Every structure is written in C-alpha cells, then in structure tokens.
Amino acid sequence: MTGDVTTDDGPAGRVVNAVTDARSAGSELADTDDRELTSVVEAVGDALTDPDTVARLGRIAADETGRGHPDAKAEKITTVLRGARSTVQERATTGVIDRDGQRGTLTVARPVGVVGTSVPATHPVVVPAVVSLYALAGRNPVVFAPSPSAMETCDVVVETVQRALSRTGVPPESVSTVPAPASKPSTDSLFELVDLVCAPGPETTVAAGQRCGTPNLCTSANGLVSVADGTNPATDVATHVAVGATYDFGSHPAADAAVVATSDTVGDLLSALRSEGGYVLGEREQDRLRSLVTRENGGLPEAACGCSPRWLTAELDLPPDARNAAFLVAEPVDRDDPVATLPGIPAIAVHERDGFGSALSLAADIGGPHAAAVHTTRQRRVKRAATALRVGRLVVNQPGIATVGSPRNGFPVTPVLGGGADEGSQLGGGLGVEDFIETTAIATDAAPIPAMDGPGAGETWRGP
Numbered sequence: 003m004t005g006d007v008t009t010d011d012g013p014a015g016r017v018v019n020a021v022t023d024a025r026s027a028g029s030e031l032a033d034t035d036d037r038e039l040t041s042v043v044e045a046v047g048d049a050l051t052d053p054d055t056v057a058r059l060g061r062i063a064a065d066e067t068g069r070g071h072p073d074a075k076a077e078k079i080t081t082v083l084r085g086a087r088s089t090v091q092e093r094a095t096t097g098v099i100d101r102d103g104q105r106g107t108l109t110v111a112r113p114v115g116v117v118g119t120s121v122p123a124t125h126p127v128v129v130p131a132v133v134s135l136y137a138l139a140g141r142n143p144v145v146f147a148p149s150p151s152a153m154e155t156c157d158v159v160v161e162t163v164q165r166a167l168s169r170t171g172v173p174p175e176s177v178s179t180v181p182a183p184a185s186k187p188s189t190d191s192l193f194e195l196v197d198l199v200c201a202p203g204p205e206t207t208v209a210a211g212q213r214c215g216t217p218n219l220c221t222s223a224n225g226l227v228s229v230a231d232g233t234n235p236a237t238d239v240a241t242h243v244a245v246g247a248t249y250d251f252g253s254h255p256a257a258d259a260a261v262v263a264t265s266d267t268v269g270d271l272l273s274a275l276r277s278e279g280g281y282v283l284g285e286r287e288q289d290r291l292r293s294l295v296t297r298e299n300g301g302l303p304e305a306a307c308g309c310s311p312r313w314l315t316a317e318l319d320l321p322p323d324a325r326n327a328a329f330l331v332a333e334p335v336d337r338d339d340p341v342a343t344l345p346g347i348p349a350i351a352v353h354e355r356d357g358f359g360s361a362l363s364l365a366a367d368i369g370g371p372h373a374a375a376v377h378t379t380r381q382r383r384v385k386r387a388a389t390a391l392r393v394g395r396l397v398v399n400q401p402g403i404a405t406v407g408s409p410r411n412g413f414p415v416t417p418v419l420g421g422g423a424d425e426g427s428q429l430g431g432g433l434g435v436e437d438f439i440e441t442t443a444i445a446t447d448a449a450p451i452p453a454m455d456g457p458g459a460g461e462t463w464r465g466p
Contacts, residue, residue, distance in 0.1 A: 016181040017191040020145055024116045027173035028143035032113060034172070036096055042170045043139050047087045049166040050131050050159070056080050059127045063155045067123045069308025070250040078250055079127050085407055085415025086132045093435050095139045106447030111439040115197025117144040120189060120211070122203035123307075124224075124255050124346075125417060126152035129202060130159040132417040133433075134177050140438035143176040145196065147189040149203065151304075153182060190214065200433065202255075202418045212426060219429040219437060221420035225252075225259030225345025226402045227369030229387060230377040231358045232267035234399060239263075239377045240274030246375070246401035247329045247350040248279075253308030256373055256419060258402040259343040260334075260351040262361040268354040272331065279328030280350070281320065288332050290318045291349075292340045307346045314347060342368050358383060362390040369393075371421025373405035394421050394431035407432060 034042065049055065060076030063069075094100075100109035117137045121129050130146050137144040148156035156179060164174035180188045189207065193199045193214035201211030201220040211220040228246075230239045239261070246258030263271045272282055283291060294317060297303050306314070315324045324330075330349040332341040337353075344351050353368075355361040358378075365374060373395045376387040388396050395405040395413065407413035413432065420429025429437070 014187070014191050017188050018195065020178055020180055021116055021118075021192065021195045023175040024143040024145050024178060027175040028113065028116060028141070030173050031138070031141050031143060031176050034141065038170075039096060039139070039141065042167065042172050043090055043135060045166045045170050046138060046163050047083070047090070047135060049162050050135075051080065051083050051087070055162060056083075059155065059158060062158055063126045063152075066154050067126055067151050067308065068305065069123060069253040071310070074250040075127065078254070079131070081408070082128050082406070082415050082417060083131055083135075085409065086135050086417075088409070089414045090135055090139045090435055093139075095435055095439050096141060099439075099441070106445060108444040108446060110442045110444060111140070112442065113141040114217075114438060114440050115142065116195075117142050117198045117200060117438065118192040118196035118216070119144055119146050119200040120203045120207045121146050121148040121152055121156045122207070122255075123149045123151045124253055125202065126155035127159055128417045130156050131163075132415075133200060134159075134163050136433075136435040136438050138176065139435050142198075142438050144178075145192060146177075146179045147192050148179060148184050150184045153184050186210070193218075198438070200418065200437075208426075217428070219418070219420065219427065219433060221372060221418055221425060221427045221429055223255045223370055223372035223419040223421070225255070225257055225343055225370070226373045226375065226393075226405065227260045227262065227343060227365045228258055228375035228377060228402055229358070229361050229365045229391075230261060230263045230267065230271065231361070231380070231383060232264045233379040234377045236267060236270035236274040237277070238399070239271060240278050240280075242375070242377065242399065242401045243350055244275065244278035244280065244329065246403050247344075248311075248348050249401070249403050251308045251310055252329070252344075252348040253346060254403055254406075255345075256403045256405050257345065258350055258375070259345040260353060260365075260368060262353040262355055262365045264358060264361060265354050265356050268352065272333075272352060275331050275350070275352070279326075280331040281315070281324040281327035281329075282331040282333070283320075287318060287320060288341065291330070291332060294318065295344070295347075296340050302346055309347060311348045314349070337364060337368050358386075362387060366391050371424035372419040373397075373402065375400060375402045375405070392424055394419055394429075405432075 060072040064072040099111045163177045167174045199211045199216045199218035208220045208222045211218045332351045334342045374391045374393045397404045407415040416432030418433040420427040422430030
C-alpha cells in the first residue's frame with residue numbers, strides 16, 4: 003500500500019520520505035539469504051541485550067517517561083528480549099516454513115512490507131526492540147512513531163539497532179522513526195502509508211490504527227483482572243497478585259489491576275496482602291484515591307502513571323505507617339467505582355462476590371479482553387474461566403504479568419497483547435514473529451481423481 007503521495011518539506015512530507023527510505027531498504031533486505039538474515043537478527047539481538055545498553059535504556063526510559071523504576075525496567079527489557087530472541091531462533095520465518103510430503107504441499111513465507119508501529123510511553127524500549135527483531139526476522143523494514151513522552155528512549159533503541167545493521171551491511175533505514183517532533187498527524191500519516199500497522203497504546207492511537215485503511219494489529223491492553231475461587235491458600239494468591247501489582251511500579255500493561263475473590267476467602271486474602279506489603283485504604287483514604295484517578299479528564303494524571311509507592315502515599319497524604327507500603331489495596335463499592343481497577347500504579351482493587359460464577363461475571367465486566375489470571379486448583383474452573391472471560395491469554399496460579407510469556411509457562415514472549423474481535427483487534431493473544439510474515443501455500447502434486455458415477459463425474463479442469 004504505497005499510496006500516490008508527493009513529498010514536501012512539511013511534517014507529512016518527512017513521513018513520506020521516511021517510509022520511502024524504509025521501502026527502499028526493504029528491497030535490499032529481501033535479497034539477503036537465510037544465513038545472512040540470521041546473522042543480521044543475531045547482531046541486532048546482541049546489541050540490544052548488551053548489559054550496559056540495557057541498563058542505559060532502563061535509566062533513559064524511567065527518566066523520560068516518569069514511569070517505573072530503572073532497575074525494574076532493565077530486568078523487564080532483559081527478560082523480554084531474551085524470550086524474543088529465543089522465539090526468533092525457534093520459528094521459521096523465511097523460505098519454506100512448512101512441508102507436508104504426504105500431501106505434497108509447501109508453505110513459503112514472504113515479507114508483509116513496511117511495518118508502521120506506534121511506541122507507547124508504557125513500553126518505550128520493549129516495543130521498538132522486539133518489533134525490530136520480529137520485523138527483521140521476516141525481512142520487513144519498520145518505522146516507529148513514538149509517543150511524545152517516549153521520543154528520546156525510542157531514538158536510542160533505534161540508533162542501537164541501526165548501528166548493528168550497519169555493521170552487517172544492511173541499510174540502517176530498515177529500522178527508523180518518523181522525523182521529530184512526534185505528533186498525532188505524523189502517526190496518522192505513517193499508518194496510512196505503510197503495509198502493516200502495529201498500534202499499541204492509548205485509545206486515540208488504537209482508533210487511528212483501526213480507521214487508517216491499512217491491515218492492523220491494534221490493542222490498548224492496560225492492566226488485567228484475576229479471579230480467586232478460594233481453593234488455593236490466600237498466601238499464595240496474595241504473593242502472585244502482589245508481584246503483578248508492583249512489577250515496574252504497576253506500569254506494565256499486563257500488571258494486576260484488580261482481583262475478584264469469593265466472599266468466604268476475601269478476609270484471608272486482605273490479610274495476606276497486608277503481609278505482602280500492602281496497605282489497605284480506609285474509606286476517607288479511598289475517597290482521596292478516587293479523586294486522584296479521576297483528576298485529569300476523568301483519568302489518572304500523567305505524574306501518577308508508574309509512580310513509586312512512596313510518591314503515591316505522599317500524594318494521598320496517608321499516615322506514616324503507610325509510607326513503607328509496597329502497594330495500596332482498595333475495596334471498591336461496585337463495578338462502576340472509579341477504583342474498580344487500578345492499572346498504571348502500584349495498587350490493587352479487591353472485589354468480593356458470593357460464588358465463582360459471580361466472580362467470573364464481574365471479572366469479565368471490568369477486565370479487558372487481552373488477558374486475565376485465575377487462581378484455582380480445579381481444572382474445570384480453568385476451562386470455565388477461559389469461556390467466560392474470552393481473553394487472548396489466561397494464566398493459572400501465576401501473576402498477571404506472566405501473560406506476556408516466559409520459558410516457565412510456555413507462552414512465547416510478546417511485547418503486545420491483543421483481545422481479538424472483542425477488542426476490535428486483529429490480534430488475539432500475543433504479538434509474535436509470525437504476525438510479520440505472509441505465506442503462500444503451494445500444491446506440488448495432483449493425485450488422480452477416483453472414478454465417480456453420476457452427473458458431472460469425470461469432469462476435468464478444461465471445461466466444456
């Protein structure tokens with residue numbers, strides 16, 4: 003989808019030039035053989051996972067976006083990139099990727115073309131780094147459109163990739179960004195000019211990706227809801243929920259934002275959450291949290307996203323015994339309460355319902371379609387949860403952040419989670435390297451057609 007656009011010196015023209023350069027680089031990238039391509043992807047992976055580079059990217063991301071902790075971000079970057087590199091090594095993305103000798107069929111992979119990707123402030127390193135690896139593995143160039151609050155971080159990631167590409171003889175324009183300054187019109191132009199759009203981020207970005215007319219993978223995953231049926235010890239559930247709620251100060255898009263527990267176990271769960279470092283808010287303190295999360299246009303203020311627990315307790319003017327809390331615990335009054343889910347901050351909302359079915363119903367109502375967690379020892383309830391919650395990924399007896407994948411649970415690592423049709427996305431589950439290739443199915447043999455009786459029997463392709 004190249005479009006019939008002429009360049010100029012304005013922002014739109016600069017985006018056109020960036021896409022044109024990427025398309026030209028993609029032509030050269032398409033000519034690399036499998037061995038060369040493997041060397042290219044390995045070189046990029048080595049550059050991105052260099053310990054000093056990871057530490058620097060973690061610091062830059064935390065400083066620029068004001069979200070999360072540098073060390074937690076470095077850990078997240080390392081974990082995700084290791085998983086992404088493993089995925090690339092395991093999945094065939096070029097040439098013949100499947101062969102059925104018995105049926106005489108082949109499946110051949112080909113690039114999708116230029117990929118245009120938005121970079122949200124919640125994932126300013128992981129998204130451009132992993133998408134670069136996945137796109138290059140399929141011989142695709144990629145152009146990034148970073149959030150205004152993630153421009154510097156994205157630029158450093160792209161520069162790191164470009165240096166690795168130059169060392170391998172691949173045009174550095176194979177991975178680039180739209181020219182600064184970042185803006186919504188520039189992102190819109192990018193989405194219209196490329197061949198595939200990957201648009202994680204806020205609702206406005208997702209909407210732009212979905213209406214641009216380009217095939218798209220758009221998702222706005224933000225926090226998830228877990229369900230606990232009481233068959234697991236409350237201490238185990240609390241540990242998993244606390245990990246999910248506090249990871250990177252809750253700024254991870256798959257962080258635990260709420261848990262729905264059955265009435266007979268909620269008291270034990272609250273006690274266990276206190277033991278994990280949670281501070282359970284009183285009624286007036288909870289009112290102050292409601293005011294905070296609805297302060298700016300009905301949403302969380304930018305300064306609060308990914309904030310430290312200490313910042314949060316100070317902002318809410320909590321007593322001294324709350325100042326060392328690892329996270330806050332709210333008890334919403336109903337599903338419409340502004341604190342019904344608490345994504346983006348180190349906090350968890352705890353809901354109470356009479357039974358497992360009622361708990362599932364609430365979780366489906368307040369949770370997103372991208373992912374969820376269930377805490378149970380009953381296998382049938384796992385299947386019931388999968389049907390009721392209709393999510394792309396579901397983890398059992400694990401922190402919600404485990405939905406992004408790890409070697410421990412068997413999920414391929416992904417930088418983006420999608421909720422499929424329920425979310426209006428063409429991505430159901432996790433964004434993977436297979437999303438950056440298209441395939442051609444080939445039939446190499448035609449078996450003789452058995453003799454048949456009746457009208458039309460024995461007809462050939464030749465026609466009458």
